[in-house]
Amino acid sequence: xxxxxxxxxxxxxxxxxxxxxxxxxxxxxxxxxxxxxxxxxxxxxxxxxxxxxxxxxxxxxxxxxxxxxxxxxxxxxxxxxxxxxxxxxxxxxxxxxxxxxxxxxxxxxxxxxxxxxxxxxxxxxxxxxxxxxxxxxxxxxxxxxxxxxxxxxxxxxxxxxxxxxxxxxxxxxxxxxxxxxxxxxxxxxxxxxxxxxxxxxxxxxxxxxxxxxxxxxxxxxxxxxxxxxxxxxxxxxxxxxxxxxxxxxxxxxxxxxxxxxxxxxxxxxxxxxxxxxxxxxxxxxxxxxxxxxxxxxxxxxxxxxxxxxxxxxxxxxxxxxxxxxxxxxxxxxxxxxxxxxxxxxxxxxxxxxxxxxxxxxxxxxxxxxxxxxx
Amino acid sequence: xxxxxxxxxxxxxxxxxxxxxxxxxxxxxxxxxxxxxxxxxxxxxxxxxxxxxxxxxxxxxxxxxxxxxxxxxxxxxxxxxxxxxxxxxxxxxxxxxxxxxxxxxxxxxxxxxxxxxxxxxxxxxxxxxxxxxxxxxxxxxxxxxxxxxxxxxxxxxxxxxxxxxxxxxxxxxxxxxxxxxxxxxxxxxxxxxxxxxxxxxxxxxxxxxxxxxxxxxxxxxxxxxxxxxxxxxxxxxxxxxxxxxxxxxxxxxxxxxxxxxxxxxxxxxxxxxxxxxxxxxxxxxxxxxxxxxxxxxxxxxxxxxxxxxxxxxxxxxxxxxxxxxxxxxxxxxxxxxxxxxxxxxxxxxxxxxxxxxxxxxxxxxxxxxxxxxxxxxxxxxxxxxxxxxxxxxxxxxxxxxxxxxxxxxxx
Numbered sequence: 003x004x005x006x007x008x009x010x011x012x013x014x015x016x017x018x019x020x021x022x023x024x025x026x027x028x029x030x031x032x033x034x035x036x037x038x039x040x041x042x043x044x045x046x047x048x049x050x051x052x053x054x055x056x057x058x059x060x061x062x063x064x065x066x067x068x069x070x071x072x073x074x075x076x077x078x079x080x081x082x083x084x085x086x087x088x089x090x091x092x093x094x095x096x097x098x099x100x101x102x103x104x105x106x107x108x109x110x111x112x113x114x115x116x117x118x119x120x121x122x123x124x125x126x127x128x129x130x131x132x133x134x135x136x137x138x139x140x141x142x143x144x145x146x147x148x149x150x151x152x153x154x155x156x157x158x159x160x161x162x163x164x165x166x167x168x169x170x171x172x173x174x175x176x177x178x179x180x181x182x183x184x185x186x187x188x189x190x191x192x193x194x195x196x197x198x199x200x201x202x203x204x205x206x207x208x209x210x211x212x213x214x215x216x217x218x219x220x221x222x223x224x225x226x227x228x229x230x231x232x233x234x235x236x237x238x239x240x241x242x243x244x245x246x247x248x249x250x251x252x253x254x255x256x257x258x259x260x261x262x263x264x265x266x267x268x269x270x271x272x273x274x275x276x277x278x279x280x281x282x283x284x285x286x287x288x289x290x291x292x293x294x295x296x297x298x299x300x301x302x303x304x305x306x307x308x309x310x311x312x313x314x315x316x317x318x319x320x321x322x323x324x325x326x327x328x329x330x331x332x333x334x335x336x337x338x339x340x341x342x343x344x345x346x347x348x349x350x351x352x353x354x355x356x357x358x359x360x361x362x363x364x365x366x367x368x369x370x371x372x373x374x375x376x
Numbered sequence: 377x378x379x380x381x382x383x384x385x386x387x388x389x390x391x392x393x394x395x396x397x398x399x400x401x402x403x404x405x406x407x408x409x410x411x412x413x414x415x416x417x418x419x420x421x422x423x424x425x426x427x428x429x430x431x432x433x434x435x436x437x438x439x440x441x442x443x444x445x446x447x448x449x450x451x452x453x454x455x456x457x458x459x460x461x462x463x464x465x466x467x468x469x470x471x472x473x474x475x476x477x478x479x480x481x482x483x484x485x486x487x488x489x490x491x492x493x494x495x496x497x498x499x500x501x502x503x504x505x506x507x508x509x510x511x512x513x514x515x516x517x518x519x520x521x522x523x524x525x526x527x528x529x530x531x532x533x534x535x536x537x538x539x540x541x542x543x544x545x546x547x548x549x550x551x552x553x554x555x556x557x558x559x560x561x562x563x564x565x566x567x568x569x570x571x572x573x574x575x576x577x578x579x580x581x582x583x584x585x586x587x588x589x590x591x592x593x594x595x596x597x598x599x600x601x602x603x604x605x606x607x608x609x610x611x612x613x614x615x616x617x618x619x620x621x622x623x624x625x626x627x628x629x630x631x632x633x634x635x636x637x638x639x640x641x642x643x644x645x646x647x648x649x650x651x652x653x654x655x656x657x658x659x660x661x662x663x664x665x666x667x668x669x670x671x672x673x674x675x676x677x678x679x680x681x682x683x684x685x686x687x688x689x690x691x692x693x694x695x696x697x698x699x700x701x702x703x704x705x706x707x708x709x710x711x712x713x714x715x716x717x718x719x720x721x722x723x724x725x726x727x728x729x730x731x732x733x734x735x736x737x738x739x740x741x742x743x744x745x746x747x748x749x750x751x752x753x754x755x756x757x758x759x760x761x762x763x764x765x766x767x768x769x770x771x772x773x774x775x776x777x778x779x780x781x782x783x784x785x786x787x
Binding site for chain 2: 047048052072075160323
């Protein structure tokens with residue numbers, strides 16, 4: 003123990019204000035929101051905006067309502083939409099960004115200009131992007147008129163207004179589906195552990211998988227979340243929003259990948275060539291594995307953007323279009339239009355948990371990495 | 377960021393409003409509606425020249441932004457002296473039930489407004505024995521717009537009831553009109569539902585619905601959803617991408633035959649599109665709602681704890697006066713809530729609406745906040761969207777009934 007040296011005192015004094023501010027304005031407010039989400043604030047209109055509202059603690063009832071309540075079908079559709087949106091958004095950004103980076107890596111003429119052009123959309127806010135793309139995806143204009151440039155018929159695809167959904171599943175089957183997915187993952191883990199010769203790990207994973215599968219097959223079918231079947235799927239209207247989001251963020255992944263590609267030492271490429279690797283082989287066995295950490299950090303940044311996306315959807319299809327709606331929009335409407343503050347806080351908490359799923363493992367690995375270096 | 381700025385601006389305004397002889401008016405009238413508000417303020421200034429008026433406008437259609445700012449201010453204990461709200465349950469269901477407004481019945485009595493305003497209107501802005509706001513203007517929501525020349529070319533007349541409308545719809549479809557009715561984004565569909573409901577249930581049934589005497593699960597209301605579904609079959613499939621202006625454009629271009637929209641569309645047709653009433657565009661009450669005036673109104677109320685209560689009361693007096701209403705409404709494109717207004721100041725459409733205002737049965741609009749609180753209206757939009765996707769009338773009715781119970785309708 004070094005005791006309180008002058009340096010230490012100074013460092014504490016300098017850090018204290020921001021620690022206090024963050025404690026109150028970040029973690030304090032998170033705690034308050036979580037608490038509000040477990041109350042009935044707003045369920046009674048007479049109390050919602052009263053000067054001294056009577057607020058009662060009701061536990062997890064709001065969460066139960068969101069996942070199984072008759073009126074909250076919109077929220078459940080939004081959760082499903084978020085999953086699809088996140089998947090396609092990340093895939094699109096990584097694919098397009100990598101493609102652009104690979105092209106730019108070959109040093110085409112005017113590379114700096116291209117880089118600027120591809121990176122430019124990122125400098126716009128989502129509101130601007132949304133407004134531009136709303137014009138482009140109008141039913142009778144923009145993209146749908148493009149075929150007429152080549153003498154074709156205008157397309158009639160309802161980009162943002164489609165009410166069609168594909169890959170539908172019944173919400174009542176959700177326990178079955180999630181349990182099966184997790185079980186499959188566990189089986190994969192078990193098989194890998196078996197190959198690696200780790201007996202204890204194999205046993206634990208296989209046992210958990212078996213338990214989960216058993217639960218999914220024998221218990222889950224008897225669980226009834228909702229009184230009636232409620233199909234949810236991938237709404238086609240989301241495609242337009244995904245396109246706009248990918249347009250906005252793929253420049254960012256391009257920049258990341260380009261930096262990664264430029265960071266690969268020339269010697270490695272040459273060594274691969276000497277060993278007889280062709281262009282394809284070099285990418286597959288040398289370059290792509292070296293880019294893997296970049297993909298991971300890009301996925302994390304993009305993942306949390308897509309989970310909490312609000313402004314793009316608001317600008318493109320308005321707040322009231324359930325086919326393109328996302329939980330963040332619902333949280334805003336529930337809290338500030340319907341005055342259901344507790345329910346809104348519950349949606350916010352669920353969003354926080356979703357984002358935490360993405361961010362916390364990343365932060366953990368980062369901290370571990372730093373300690374390792376130190 | 378934008379919201380933070382607005383809140384900061386709002387806070388700055390409240391602190392400066394502490395001086396004597398000040399009045400802060402909180403509204404969402406900006407842009408096209410700004411001049412109408414200025415005309416009102418001018419009338420006020422003529423009567424009370426010493427008062428400094430703070431025009432705290434928060435722009436944003438139908439008050440979406442303004443209402444959020446208002447909520448933060450009311451919850452923070454710094455209410456504006458007088459704020460705009462859609463007359464009826466939007467104000468009552470949000471602020472009156474929370475005991476945050478002052479009763480204005482005394483003002484109505486002393487100014488003789490009980491007689492100047494229609495009885496049905498006063499009933500819509502009253503609850504618990506009080507009258508809660510002063511309506512400045514009136515819009516009509518149940519208007520069906522069409523293009524007279526086009527209807528003639530197709531050889532159809534304006535349908536008078538919803539069954540007749542469905543017949544006209546199939547006639548037009550047979551003639552190659554893909555979407556005889558044009559609808560736009562979610563709220564315009566709620567707007568259409570409202571007209572279908574009143575046209576099917578009648579004015580009495582509609583009033584019973586909001587008084588809690590008629591349940592949404594009643595077969596008659598379930599039938600409204602079924603009819604609404606059939607009407608939506610006549611409509612365009614790209615609805616949610618269209619604003620109400622874009623939807624109205626399709627009536628003018630002849631892509632669609634009919635559009636049901638409030639009478640701000642008349643202003644759009646005459647001012648923006650430069651069309652002549654009765655030749656460029658025509659109008660009729662929505663099917664089944666002849667002799668019924670479905671109204672919505674902008675109104676101002678007096679929050680408890682207003683800093684400049686006396687000035688605010690004078691402001692309310694100006695709003696309800698004949699001079700105030702006749703200064704405001706011709707510019708806003710609406711009609712006066714008073715029945716004694718000077719009709720020579722209004723255009724052709726408004727004169728016909730003013731005549732109906734005096735003679736028709738008046739009921740309140742759902743989607744524009746007269747008969748149901750915001751909490752109901754906002755969630756009901758989701759019910760309509762889900763209904764359009766699933767076409768399950770019984771399910772939609774059951775969901776609406778649950779919403780009504782939650783919002784305390786009929787209590």
